[in-house]
Amino acid sequence: MYVSTEVSGGGAAWELEQRRLAATDDDQARGMFFQGALHVIACLGGEGAVARCKGVAGVWEINPFHLYPVSRYLRMVSTAARLLGPGSRGFDEVLLRMGAQASVDFLSSLFGRELLAETMGSPRTLVEAMGDAYRMAVSYGERYPQWTGERSVRFVMRRDFMPAVYHVGVLRGALESVGARDVRVRGRQVALLESEYEMSWR
Numbered sequence: 001m002y003v004s005t006e007v008s009g010g011g012a013a014w015e016l017e018q019r020r021l022a023a024t025d026d027d028q029a030r031g032m033f034f035q036g037a038l039h040v041i042a043c044l045g046g047e048g049a050v051a052r053c054k055g056v057a058g059v060w061e062i063n064p065f066h067l068y069p070v071s072r073y074l075r076m077v078s079t080a081a082r083l084l085g086p087g088s089r090g091f092d093e094v095l096l097r098m099g100a101q102a103s104v105d106f107l108s109s110l111f112g113r114e115l116l117a118e119t120m121g122s123p124r125t126l127v128e129a130m131g132d133a134y135r136m137a138v139s140y141g142e143r144y145p146q147w148t149g150e151r152s153v154r155f156v157m158r159r160d161f162m163p164a165v166y167h168v169g170v171l172r173g174a175l176e177s178v179g180a181r182d183v184r185v186r187g188r189q190v191a192l193l194e195s196e197y198e199m200s201w202r
Contacts, residue, residue, distance in 0.1 A: 013081035013091075018192060019161045020074035027140040027161065028067035032109060035062055036101035037077060044084050044094065053079045064109070067139060070161050077162075092165045099162075099169025107177050111136045116177065123180040123201055127153055130174070141193075152200040164188060164195040175201055 034057075042050045054060055057076035059068060077098070085091035106112045115133050119125040131143045140161070146154040157167065164187030172185045180201035187197050 013078045013085075015163065015192075016074050016078035016081060019163075020071045020078065022193060023069070023071040023074065023140075023161055025069055025071075027070045027138075029070045029073055029138045030064065031062040031066045031068055032064035032105045033102050033137070034059060034068060034073055034076065035064055036105045037073070037080070037098050038062075040094065040097045040101055041080050041084065044097075045080070049080065049083050052083065064105070070138065070140065074161060095163060095166045096169040099166040099171075100173045101169075102166075103170045103173030103177070106133070106137055107174065119178055121178050123151070123175050123178050126174060126178050127155065127199070130155065130171075133174075148198075149200070151202060152198075155197040155199060157195050157197075159193045160195065161193060164197070167195065167197065171197055171199060175199065 038050050038053065041053055053076045056079045057072040059072055059076070062068075077095075080094065081091045084094050107116060111133070115126070115129060119129060127145050130145070134141065134143050140159055142156075142158045143160070144156055146156060148154055155171065160167070168185045168187040172183050175183045175185075183199070183201045185197060185199050187195060189195050
């Protein structure tokens with residue numbers, strides 16, 4: 001397994017704040033991602049960090065299928081960056097774990113189980129369906145594959161609010177869920193809300 005988090009300052013709290021300021025009230029994400037991020041925060045920082053992040057984001061009771069403003073999610077993650085970054089292997093590692101958790105949570109949901117049933121264990125079919133999968137999970141952005149080989153692809157995300165390293169965790173987890181081996185994922189931030197991912201597997 002190979003993972004690259006080639007991102008310029010992707011985990012910095014200040015950059016997350018810039019992303020938050022670019023979001024509108026119509027830009028929303030499902031509660032399962034809030035819960036997943038809080039699970040990682042609890043593992044790394046304890047319940048005190050969880051309470052702090054919930055309070056800053058203004059979310060206490062979370063319905064995993066309800067849509068919440070992504071600006072609140074970004075406020076939560078930005079707070080976690082300040083709290084957890086110095087005590088871990090850097091906040092990029094925290095974001096990678098949050099992305100991996102998001103993949104697990106989505107794929108275990110009703111939406112995710114339907115997606116996995118439709119792909120029938122094919123990584124290529126899964127990648128083709130990822131744009132639709134993201135649309136089930138969040139209300140914003142555009143995502144699509146550009147194939148570079150039978151088992152290699154450039155995956156483009158436009159107007160997405162999370163740093164590239166977060167989606168490295170998401171995409172790696174998704175590919176491994178359908179049995180892809182030797183998964184390689186490299187993320188590159190093109191602009192504040194635009195990123196690209198080189199993925200390959202066997």
